[in-house]
Amino acid sequence: MSRPPGGGQDVMDLIDFVPATATLRDLVASVTDDQLGAPTPCPDYTVGDLVEHVGGLAIAFAGAARKQPVPGAEEGGSGDASRLEPGWRTRIDTDLADLAAAWSVPAAYEGETQAGPFLMPAPEAAAVALDEVVVHGWDLATALGRPFVVREEDVAACLAFAEPFSTPEAVAMRAPAFGPVVPVPDGAPALTRLLGLLGRSAGASG
Template identity: 40%
Template sequence: MSREQLIDHAVTTALEVVENVGPDQLGAPTPCADFDVRALLNHLLFWGPSLNAAARKEAVPPPAAAETDVDLTAGDWAAELSALLRDRAAAWGEPSAWTGTTSVGSPQQMPAELIGSMVLGETVVHTWDLARATGQAPAWDRELLEHIHADLLGSAQMGRDMGLYGPEVPVPADAPLIDRIVGLTGRTP
């Protein structure tokens, strides 16, 4: 399966999870220590436009509000997040998204393939966070999880060095792939 197909699979699962988050679950804790469901949704809505624009090699103006200032009571946040996710699948579904260099929220250019892999991993890991917090048990395509796991084996330390991941949580080698993935990002499966 190509990377372009992998992002589509990741987004399909993310959409299913988002559609099943209830308004009474916004205060629930997530496996990501810094976020409850509301804060995680704010994070996804805040960074979504930048992650999608990176695929198109477009600059996104810095948001006027801080990440924590996204208002989940204004409008339909689920529809907005679903639209961002569908746009992510379309943007990163183009082969050109994975070539050359691009950036996310800063002028620093990085290989588009590296950014795309980060976007793919973030989509799955934050979907897992949201699913765990809201009592959902999504299923991912094995090839998608194998790709993300292989990528994280090589890049998780960089993520920890950047403060994006916590310390690795030991997970048995025979644990499900999603558990090994989230363990690499500092989450306890």
């Protein structure tokens, strides 16, 4: 599902998507066929649904970086495991690598672009894309029982995107992309705070 606009992050420099997408690529490649039906922290998604969504968002946000319309991108990745074709691991790996390459070009951050059904400033679309990659990386790692490693600067960028629409005044902006904010302890790690803002409970993994 595509995220609503409103993060308000002013991206002054290019975002390096390579580390976050590399983590997600590794996780996708590790999914076995018998794990596709397992639950994830996304209540409506099995592992297979989540993986299919990741593949769709990779294509959609690479298109957003290049200001190129992508057929079906308005759905932001349907999240339907039944659409996973033979060879999906290789396809999604390639598309995540392409996502990182697309946002490595300075022109990607100029002007406005279409991200899912939303028209938004291109830097904000980049922030949405990074948020998708990081948070769904955590979702998938958690579902698979694997450790999740993310750079501090990537979490900080996602927090800057998520915080403006995680206040009580912004509740209407959250649905249906995010669940209710989950309170976290004072002094919680940045990743735990990010996940809480996005309606997830990191437990001991944050």
